[in-house]
Structures are given as structure tokens and as C-alpha cells.
Amino acid sequence: MSAERAFRFGRAHHLVGVAGLPEPAGAAAPVGVIVLNAGMVHRVGPFRLHVEITRRLNASGYPTLRFDLSSLGDSSAADESRTQAQQVNADVADAMDLLASQAGCSRFVLLGLCSGAQNAHGVAIDEARVAGAIFLDGYAYRTLGFRLRHYLPRLWSAARWRRFISRSLQARSGPGDDVFAVRFPPRDQVQRELALMLDRGLRLHFIYSGGVTRYFNHPRQFRECFGRLADRPEVSARLFAGTDHTYALQVDRQRLLDDIAAWLRDNFPISGGSNP
Amino acid sequence: MRVEPAQPCQFGSGGSLFGLYHAAAGGARAAVLLCPPLGQDMVRSHRVYRQLADALAQQGIAALRFDYFGTGDSTGASDACDWERCTADAVAAAAELRARSGCTRLIGFGARLGGAIALEAAGAARLAELLLWDPLLDGHACVARLDAMQEALRADPMRFSAPRSREDAAGQWLGFPVGADLRRQLDGWRAAAATVPVRVFDSQPAEARADWRAQLGAGTEVAALSSTASWDVLDRLEHAILAPDLVRAVVDRLRVAA
Numbered sequence: 001m002s003a004e005r006a007f008r009f010g011r012a013h014h015l016v017g018v019a020g021l022p023e024p025a026g027a028a029a030p031v032g033v034i035v036l037n038a039g040m041v042h043r044v045g046p047f048r049l050h051v052e053i054t055r056r057l058n059a060s061g062y063p064t065l066r067f068d069l070s071s072l073g074d075s076s077a078a079d080e081s082r083t084q085a086q087q088v089n090a091d092v093a094d095a096m097d098l099l100a101s102q103a104g105c106s107r108f109v110l111l112g113l114c115s116g117a118q119n120a121h122g123v124a125i126d127e128a129r130v131a132g133a134i135f136l137d138g139y140a141y142r143t144l145g146f147r148l149r150h151y152l153p154r155l156w157s158a159a160r161w162r163r164f165i166s167r168s169l170q171a172r173s174g175p176g177d178d179v180f181a182v183r184f185p186p187r188d189q190v191q192r193e194l195a196l197m198l199d200r201g202l203r204l205h206f207i208y209s210g211g212v213t214r215y216f217n218h219p220r221q222f223r224e225c226f227g228r229l230a231d232r233p234e235v236s237a238r239l240f241a242g243t244d245h246t247y248a249l250q251v252d253r254q255r256l257l258d259d260i261a262a263w264l265r266d267n268f269p270i271s272g273g274s275n276p
Numbered sequence: 277m278r279v280e281p282a283q284p285c286q287f288g289s290g291g292s293l294f295g296l297y298h299a300a301a302g303g304a305r306a307a308v309l310l311c312p313p314l315g316q317d318m319v320r321s322h323r324v325y326r327q328l329a330d331a332l333a334q335q336g337i338a339a340l341r342f343d344y345f346g347t348g349d350s351t352g353a354s355d356a357c358d359w360e361r362c363t364a365d366a367v368a369a370a371a372e373l374r375a376r377s378g379c380t381r382l383i384g385f386g387a388r389l390g391g392a393i394a395l396e397a398a399g400a401a402r403l404a405e406l407l408l409w410d411p412l413l414d415g416h417a418c419v420a421r422l423d424a425m426q427e428a429l430r431a432d433p434m435r436f437s438a439p440r441s442r443e444d445a446a447g448q449w450l451g452f453p454v455g456a457d458l459r460r461q462l463d464g465w466r467a468a469a470a471t472v473p474v475r476v477f478d479s480q481p482a483e484a485r486a487d488w489r490a491q492l493g494a495g496t497e498v499a500a501l502s503s504t505a506s507w508d509v510l511d512r513l514e515h516a517i518l519a520p521d522l523v524r525a526v527v528d529r530l531r532v533a534a
Contacts, residue, residue: 004349004351005286006284006285006286006294006349007284008281008283008284013281014281016282016284016296018284018294020348039514040322040516041319042319042322043349043436044319044348044349044450046319046514047316047319047441047451047452048319048347048348048354051348051349052354073322073326074282074296074326076281106326117391127298163433163437166433167433210436210437211435213437242436242437242438242440243436244435244436245435246451246514248429248435248450248451249430249444249445249448249451250441250447250448250453251444252444267500
């Protein structure tokens with residue numbers, strides 16, 4: 001039996017979120033999963049993705065919180081002088097405090113799509129309570145392998161040229177305000193930060209959609225980007241080729257949910273009521 | 277005047293419905309029930325609904341935003357969303373708003389299918405007046421349009437690197453699974469003439485504007501907005517609807533009426 005409860009919470013009572021609180025399965029509380037906003041979409045997520053993810057995880061026994069960061073969705077500004085990164089860190093800390101008080105969790109997995117993945121990365125760098133993160137279309141960088149896979153097939157395929165030209169024309173005629181546009185920091189910096197997270201014992205899962213083929217187009221690319229870091233057992237990456245960035249089709253969302261649930265089960269099992 | 281932040285709440289049978297109550301500054305002199313549209317229209321208009329509710333509260337008008345069963349944060353899977361249940365949920369939300377605000381006279385607001393649901397619920401919810409933003413009044417046409425847009429979405433080169441199969445895209449409208457009941461109910465629905473005063477806020481281009489008086493009754497008031505809402509543009513499917521003039525127009529209307 002799981003229940004959802006709506007909260008206004010936070011250091012300035014400025015945040016709005018919905019906690020999923022399954023019945024405790026054992027003596028030790030499982031990790032709590034905190035879902036961050038994807039772009040400007042409020043906490044339910046694109047096409048209600050975050051509702052589906054959190055309810056699926058609640059059914060597996062994980063407490064969850066989907067909430068709106070300061071000024072997004074139904075949350076207000078905290079009226080404080082902080083950088084955006086500091087504000088995100090403080091908001092997520094508030095979210096952890098809430099889920100800790102409601103479900104007894106002391107460790108957390110962050111989950112975010114696009115800008116949500118970037119925010120999850122930023123928080124995971126030095127928030128001690130983060131035990132893991134799931135990055136949906138998180139950081140990756142174009143490599144030589146990417147360029148070969150991207151450009152070579154186009155040279156001899158009329159259909160791909162047509163599609164490429166069609167996409168280019170549509171992109172040019174559009175308003176040029178990609179709602180999920182993000183800017184990545186340098187690769188060396190991200191690689192260093194990921195290594196530090198892994199050294200602290202975090203478990204990290206990267207899921208790339210077929211909607212980001214402009215920068216990621218093969219499962220092997222994760223290793224091309226991040227080198228030996230990709231071989232560490234605490235990190236995993238996969239590509240859902242053929243999907244779009246926000247999982248508009250139910251069959252794609254189902255595959256994504258299955259993958260997320262399986263990764264959590266493998267890395268933070270609930271059996272016996274304890275996590276590693 | 278200082279307005280308290282909106283308070284999240286859960287109401288209806290077993291607390292199954294999620295809502296946000298915007299208490300009015302200085303006590304409510306009127307109250308507005310904000311009926312959301314369905315599907316992606318709801319996600320896209322979320323910001324405008326919040327802005328509208330905040331602006332109303334600032335003017336001393338309480339407001340309740342809520343999600344129908346099977347939508348937003350309310351309980352139920354997306355494919356369990358049902359037209360009759362949506363109407364019943366609007367009635368339950370009206371009762372919740374009356375209880376919280378102390379106002380007996382409620383005004384209903386709704387965009388697109390939210391406007392249609394407000395029309396359907398007006399009698400049972402005892403709504404005294406309706407403010408409808410680009411309401412959809414012909415269910416059959418709505419089904420046909422959503423089917424056509426879903427077909428375009430599955431082959432959209434800006435979304436998918438290769439067209440997806442019809443099987444993958446079946447039973448959904450623009451990102452949301454659709455139950456057979458909702459499809460059938462909507463397909464057979466057409467708005468009757470309104471039984472309460474109605475004001476339509478029309479943000480469609482002049483050449484696409486409907487004859488609202490023919491559909492809703494000769495007494496229907498129509499206000500043309502200067503901005504055009506891109507509801508049915510596939511390229512804008514994940515962009516928020518921005519409508520500052522809608523918020524202004526509704527607040528101005530209620531400031532005079534309340």
C-alpha cells in the first residue's frame with residue numbers, strides 16, 4: 001500500500017512537492033528517490049513521466065518526492081541572495097529533509113532529465129546524503145567515434161540527406177527557443193567530478209534517449225567520452241535509440257521505467273529492508 | 277496586499293484529487309474554480325493557470341486549481357481519465373472551493389477541454405458564470421484533430437530519427453495514453469447552449485475564430501485577445517502557453533463583476 005501526500009515545505013516554505021510513501025518493508029529505510037524538474041515543466045514531468053516513475057518506484061517500496069525547484073511549477077522564490085546552483089543545492093537539501101522526516105530515509109538517489117540531470121550532477125558533487133543518481137540525457141560529449149557514426153552514413157544515403165535537410169529547415173524556420181536547451185561545462189571538469197562521486201561510493205546510471213543524437217549516438221560513446229571511468233562497476237550507461245528526448249510514446253516510457261526500476265533494484269535493493 | 281502562498285491540498289473521495297488553494301488577500305469576496313484542460317494542454321497551460329490564480333488572489337478573489345482523476349498529481353493512471361469522472365471531479369472541486377473560501381457564488385474558468393468540462397459541470401457545481409478560454413465545444417472534431425496530430429507526431433523528424441510504427445503510437449494523444457471510454461465519450465459529446473452567463477476569451481487568429489454565440493447562445497460575450505495561443509502546433513508541443521493578456525482580461529473582468 002502506497003500513499004501520496006502533497007506538501008508545501010522548504011527553508012522559506014516556498015517549495016511544493018508530492019511525496020510517495022510506501023509502507024515500510026523492513027527495519028531500515030530504503031533510499032529515497034528525488035525527482036527534479038525537466039526544463040520548465042512542473043513536477044509531473046513531460047507527459048506525466050515523473051508521476052509514472054515515482055508511482056512505479058513506490059510500488060517497489062521506494063519512497064519518492066517529485067517537487068518543483070524555486071520559481072518553477074508551483075514553487076515560489078526563496079527571496080535570498082544565492083547563485084542558481086546554490087539555490088538548487090539548498091532546494092534539494094530541503095527536499096531530502098522532507099523525505100527523511102516522512103519516510104525515514106537517510107540516503108537518496110537523484111533522478112533528472114535534461115536540466116534535471118545537470119542539477120542532479122551539481123548536487124551530487126558535494127551533498128553527502130546522495131548515494132546515487134540517474135541522469136536522463138545528462139552530460140556527454142561529441143567524440144571522433146560520434147562524428148564518424150553521424151556523418152559517414154549520410155554521405156551515401158539519399159533518405160538520410162532528405163531527413164537531415166528536413167530537420168535543418170524545420171529547425172531554421174522555428175523560433176529557435178528549444179525548451180530543453182542546455183549548456184554543458186567542459187568535459188575534463190565533468191569527468192573529474194564524476195570520478196570524485198564514484199570515489200565517494202556513489203552509483204551512477206546514465207540513460208541517453210534517441211532524442212539527443214546531436215551529441216550521443218552509440219552506447220560505446222560513454223567510454224569514448226569518459227575513458228576508464230566508464231569501466232568502474234558503480235557506473236552504467238545505456239542508450240534507448242529510436243526514442244525521443246521526453247519519451248512521448250508509452251512503449252518508450254515503459255522501457256525507461258523498467259530500466260530505472262531494475263537499476264535501483266540491483267544497486268539499492270530493498271530485500272531485508274536494507275540498502276548497501 | 278500580502279497574499280498567502282497557494283496551499284496544496286488533497287480532496288474528493290479518499291483524497292484522490294490534488295489541488296492548490298489560493299486564498300484571497302484580505303478574505304475572499306468571490307471565488308473562481310479553475311478547470312484545467314486535458315493532456316498536453318494541461319501541462320502547457322500550467323504556468324498561466326498559476327499566474328491567473330495568483331493575480332486573482334491579489335485582487336481578493338480566491339481560486340482553486342486542481343487535477344482530474346488520472347491527470348497531473350491526482351491519483352489514477354493516465355488512461356483512466358474519464359469524461360464523466362472529470363465532470364464529477366469539477367463538481368467535487370467546487371464543493372472544496374466553497375468550503376475553503378466561504379463563498380457560495382462561484383465562477384468557473386476553463387481553457388480548451390477545461391472549458392468544456394466547466395460547461396458540463398456548471399449545473400451540478402452551481403457555477404454562476406463561466407469564463408472560457410478557447411473552449412473546445414465539438415468532441416468529434418476534437419478526437420479527429422488529436423488523432424491527426426498523433427499521426428503527425430509519430431513521424432515527426434524533429435522528434436524521432438525514424439518514423440515510429442502505428443502500433444507504437446496507438447491509443448495515445450500527444451504523449452498521453454487514452455482509454456477507450458474517454459475516446460468514446462468525447463467523440464459523442466457536443467456542447468449544448470450554456471445555461472449560465474458565458475464570456476469567451478478568444479486567442480485564435482481572426483480567420484480561425486468560431487461563432488461562439490451560435491454554439492453557446494446569443495447572450496455569450498466574446499473578448500478577442502491580442503496574443504495567439506499555439507495550442508495545435510506540433511512544433512510547439514512542449515512549449516508553455518504564455519498569455520499575459522488573458523490573465524489581465526480575466527482579472528479585469530472579475531474586478532468589475534465581483
